[in-house]
Structures are given as C-alpha cells and as structure tokens.
Amino acid sequence: MAQKFYNFIDGEWMKALNGETTENRNPAHWDEIVGIFPKSGKEDVKKAVEAAVIHREEWANLPVPERGQILGRSGDIMVEKKEEIAKLMTREMGKILKETRGDTQEGIDTAYYAFGESRRLYGVTSPSELPNKAIFTITKPIGTAGIISPWNFPMAIPCWKIYPALLMGNTIVFKPATDTPATATKFVEILTEAGVPKGVVNLVHGPGSRVGEAILEHPDIGVISFTGSSAVGRRIAEVAGKNLKRVSLELGGKNPQIVMPDADIDLAVEGVLWGAFGTTGQRCTATSRLILHKDIFDKFMDILIGRTKGLKIGDGLIESNDVGPVINESQLKKILNYVDIGKQEGAKLVLGGNRLTGGNYDEGFFMEPTIFTEVKAGMRIEQEEIFGPVLSVIKISSFEEAITVANDVEYGLSSSIYTNNVKYAMRAIDKLEAGITYINAPTIGAECHMPFGGFKNTGNGHREGGKWPYEVFGEIKTVYIDYSGKLQKAQIDTDITK
Numbered sequence: 001m002a003q004k005f006y007n008f009i010d011g012e013w014m015k016a017l018n019g020e021t022t023e024n025r026n027p028a029h030w031d032e033i034v035g036i037f038p039k040s041g042k043e044d045v046k047k048a049v050e051a052a053v054i055h056r057e058e059w060a061n062l063p064v065p066e067r068g069q070i071l072g073r074s075g076d077i078m079v080e081k082k083e084e085i086a087k088l089m090t091r092e093m094g095k096i097l098k099e100t101r102g103d104t105q106e107g108i109d110t111a112y113y114a115f116g117e118s119r120r121l122y123g124v125t126s127p128s129e130l131p132n133k134a135i136f137t138i139t140k141p142i143g144t145a146g147i148i149s150p151w152n153f154p155m156a157i158p159c160w161k162i163y164p165a166l167l168m169g170n171t172i173v174f175k176p177a178t179d180t181p182a183t184a185t186k187f188v189e190i191l192t193e194a195g196v197p198k199g200v201v202n203l204v205h206g207p208g209s210r211v212g213e214a215i216l217e218h219p220d221i222g223v224i225s226f227t228g229s230s231a232v233g234r235r236i237a238e239v240a241g242k243n244l245k246r247v248s249l250e251l252g253g254k255n256p257q258i259v260m261p262d263a264d265i266d267l268a269v270e271g272v273l274w275g276a277f278g279t280t281g282q283r284c285t286a287t288s289r290l291i292l293h294k295d296i297f298d299k300f301m302d303i304l305i306g307r308t309k310g311l312k313i314g315d316g317l318i319e320s321n322d323v324g325p326v327i328n329e330s331q332l333k334k335i336l337n338y339v340d341i342g343k344q345e346g347a348k349l350v351l352g353g354n355r356l357t358g359g360n361y362d363e364g365f366f367m368e369p370t371i372f373t374e375v376k377a378g379m380r381i382e383q384e385e386i387f388g389p390v391l392s393v394i395k396i397s398s399f400e401e402a403i404t405v406a407n408d409v410e411y412g413l414s415s416s417i418y419t420n421n422v423k424y425a426m427r428a429i430d431k432l433e434a435g436i437t438y439i440n441a442p443t444i445g446a447e448c449h450m451p452f453g454g455f456k457n458t459g460n461g462h463r464e465g466g467k468w469p470y471e472v473f474g475e476i477k478t479v480y481i482d483y484s485g486k487l488q489k490a491q492i493d494t495d496i497t498k
C-alpha cells in the first residue's frame with residue numbers, strides 16, 4: 001500500500017475537502033508510487049488562509065531572534081535527516097543522490113543564514129533636517145505569503161522563500177509542485193518539529209489551476225513568491241497587479257557558456273558537461289547554449305562528445321550514475337519535440353536525441369544527452385527554454401559576436417565565460433545581460449547567500465538568496481520622533497533658499 005500524505009492546515013494533517021487524491025510516482029520506475037497526495041481545491045486554500053490569518057499576530061509578536069532560533073533548529077534537524085531527504089527527493093523527482101544531497105544542503109545553508117539574519121535585521125537611522133527630531137526605520141511583516149515552488153529544487157527553493165518570509169514574521173500558505181509533494185511535506189514536518197507554531201505554515205497540495213489560482217486570487221494573501229515558467233509568471237503578475245499584491249518571480253533561462261580560444265579546454269568541457277547535463281538539464285540555470293569560438297571548435301567538440309558519451313544515465317539512487325531521468329512523460333515529450341524542431345530548423349544533431357529504451361530504461365523517462373551543432377542565433381532551440389538535456393552549440397568568430405549571441409534572448413539568468421584573458425573576462429562581466437556571470441565555472445552552482453535572479457524576462461526584478469528576499473517579505477515603516485515640543489514643518493522651516 002502506498003503511503004498517504006495530507007495537507008497541513010492549522011496544525012492538522014487533513015485530506016482535501018473534496019476527497020480527491022493524486023499519485024506521486026518515481027520518474028525512474030513509473031510503477032513505484034512514492035505517495036498518494038490530496039488534490040485540493042479552492043476551499044482548502046480558503047481554510048489555509050483563514051488559519052494563516054488567525055495565527056499572524058502570535059508569530060509576528062515573537063521577537064525576531066526567537067523566530068530565528070526556531071528556524072536555525074530546523075536547519076539542525078535537516079542536517080540529521082539529510083540522507084533521508086536526499087533519497088526521498090531522488091525517488092520523487094529523479095536527480096542523482098549527489099545532487100539531492102546538494103539540494104538539501106542548500107536548504108540547510110538557507111536555514112542557518114536565516115538564523116544569522118535574525119540578529120541582523122538592521123533598519124536605517126539618519127539625522128533629521130529639523131532640530132530635536134529622530135528618524136529611523138523598522139520592518140513589519142506583510143501578513144500572509146503565498147509560496148508556489150517548482151519540482152527541480154524541491155527543498156532548496158521552498159527554503160529560499162519560506163525562511164525569509166517566516167523570519168520577517170509572515171505566516172505561509174505553501175503550494176509545492178505536484179511532482180514533488182513528498183519533499184515539501186518533509187520540510188513542513190521539520191519546521192513543525194523545530195517549533196514553528198500551528199497555523200503559521202500551511203501546506204496545500206494540488207494543481208496550479210486550482211490551488212495556485214486560489215492563492216493568487218485570495219485577498220488575504222499579501223505577497224506571492226513564485227519560481228517556474230514565464231507563462232505562469234506572467235499570469236501571476238497580471239492577477240497580482242490587478243489586486244496590488246507584491247510578487248517576486250523567478251522564471252526561465254537560456255543560459256550561455258562562452259568558450260574563447262585561450263581557455264583551458266578540459267576545464268571548459270567539464271563545465272559544460274556539468275552545466276548542460278547535470279540535473280538532466282532541468283535547472284533554470286542549466287547551460288543550454290555553448291557559444292564556441294571557431295578556432296577551437298573541432299577539438300572542443302571531439303572531447304565534449306567523447307565525454308558526453310561516457311555519462312551514465314539511470315536511476316539516481318545508484319551512486320555510479322551521472323544523470324537521472326526527466327521528471328515525467330509530458331516533459332519528456334516536450335523535450336523530444338524540441339529535438340524535432342531543431343532538426344527541422346536545420347541544426348545538426350551530433351549526439352543523442354532519443355528516449356532511452358530497453359531494460360530498466362523502459363520503467364521510466366530517460367533521455368539521451370543531446371547535442372546540436374550548426375545552431376544559428378534566432379533558431380527556436382537557441383531561444384526557448386527546453387528544460388532538458390539538450391545543448392545547442394553556436395560557432396562564433398569573435399568575442400563581440402559571442403556577447404551579441406549570448407544576449408540575444410528574452411532571458412537573462414545565468415551566464416559563463418571560459419577564458420584566461422582578463423580583458424575578455426572583465427568585458428564579459430560588464431556586457432553579459434544576466435543576473436549571474438561565472439568566469440571559468442559553469443552556469444550552475446549559485447550559493448545561497450548571494451543574490452539569485454535574472455535580467456529581462458527571467459523575472460520582475462527581485463532577487464532570492466542572501467539578504468535580498470528579506471526585503472520582499474517586509475513592509476518598511478519610517479518613524480519620526482519630534483522631541484522639540486513644538487510644531488516643526490519639514491521643507492518649510494528648513495528652506496535654505498530663503
């Protein structure tokens with residue numbers, strides 16, 4: 001019998017009010033049911049928001065360092081359970097254990113960052129323009145935050161959002177991706193075990209069309225943080241805009257790795273292998289474009305194709321595998337469709353392109369690491385986010401051309417250049433239109449204490465990571481204390497032009 005999981009509302013584990021359920025299956029062995037989860041609707045969100053509203057004051061009244069202690073403790077529990085979480089995550093979404101351990105570690109790092117930040121939520125003080133008057137700022141919670149998270153980083157991304165939201169004193173309604181409800185459940189259990197009071201974090205499982213929409217429309221949710229596709233991001237921004245809700249969006253990427261002729265070629269090959277095929281290419285930071293200088297093109301491609309052929313594809317629970325399955329059948333179809341598009345556009349398929357079949361492969365959704373050369377700037381496989389193990393290689397003849405090609409997409413999340421020429425490196429830092437630029441390192445591997453987010457259509461200008469999301473989840477109040485004992489008029493009493 002598959003294990004049953006529940007929503008968590010006002011401290012109670014409960015079924016969806018409509019009684020509906022969905023199965024969460026292992027993408028490496030589709031017959032294996034990881035768990036049965038509620039397929040909730042609008043009514044469950046309503047209940048969750050009610051709880052979140054009732055418990056706002058109690059949570060907001062706790063001193064920030066006390067909230068920090070609880071969050072730090074949840075990091076300790078995650079350390080103890082790291083292996084258990086990693087295995088569960090691999091079973092529910094496929095990426096290899098090394099990576100699910102990393103994902104969990106990113107959650108732990110974020111918990112400890114929040115703990116530290118609880119003693120560092122500084123405001124601003126400033127001299128007043130008037131005598132006998134003090135000025136400073138404090139930050140208050142917004143109220144209740146709606147958290148909508150993706151399946152590719154089932155622990156790290158909810159942590160990026162929920163820890164800052166909680167530390168700032170908000171209560172939460174959390175809708176994890178329907179492909180990764182188990183890791184999300186584990187996270188909520190850990191927060192509860194660490195001492196987050198009932199009703200402060202409410203978990204509602206279910207599809208975006210019901211649960212996500214209900215969060216979006218609910219008047220008592222003041223801020224929404226979302227990571228996922230640009231199409232959904234646009235919809236969230238539209239509805240949030242209409243209702244004047246704050247929204248932080250982390251959307252797509254089409255991340256380039258440039259390799260110049262002076263680069264350390266072996267290092268650059270390692271970089272693109274990890275960036276393009278790690279997590280089966282299912283990262284918003286994945287390297288989906290290799291922008292390769294013509295002078296090293298043939299040599300580089302020989303080594304890259306040889307190394308890619310050596311990658312072991314299979315169940316992520318087997319430590320010797322390098323690449324796991326893709327998340328589900330519809331995603332696999334979407335990736336294969338992009339392979340067809342690439343062929344039709346005239347790109348040359350030099351490796352892969354197919355679903356892997358035979359033996360254990362038939363049990364899941366495995367895809368060959370795929371490389372296209374003769375990709376021209378402007379082709380769809382060069383412009384659109386594929387979210388799979390497909391690398392488009394674009395041959396360029398100069399540094400200037402590399403930068404033009406790199407920037408000529410709607411997204412701007414991550415970017416990378418391999419070069420030993422400091423002028424190229426510095427100019428790339430200056431010119432690449434991306435929220436993250438790596439020098440001699442792949443496009444993946446952001447650290448939790450640095451800003452994470454992108455230029456252009458990758459988002460709406462916010463950043464996750466480090467101190468930046470704390471601004472997203474807080475309302476600033478400016479306080480003026482006049483101890484002069486008389487009415488003082490700003491701008492008028494202080495008019496220095498008179």
Ligand code: UN1
Pocket residue numbers: 106152153227282283284285286443444445446447
């Ligand atoms: C994502 O792909 O959505 O920088 C997040 C990285 C990871 C986070 C990726 N630390 O690749």
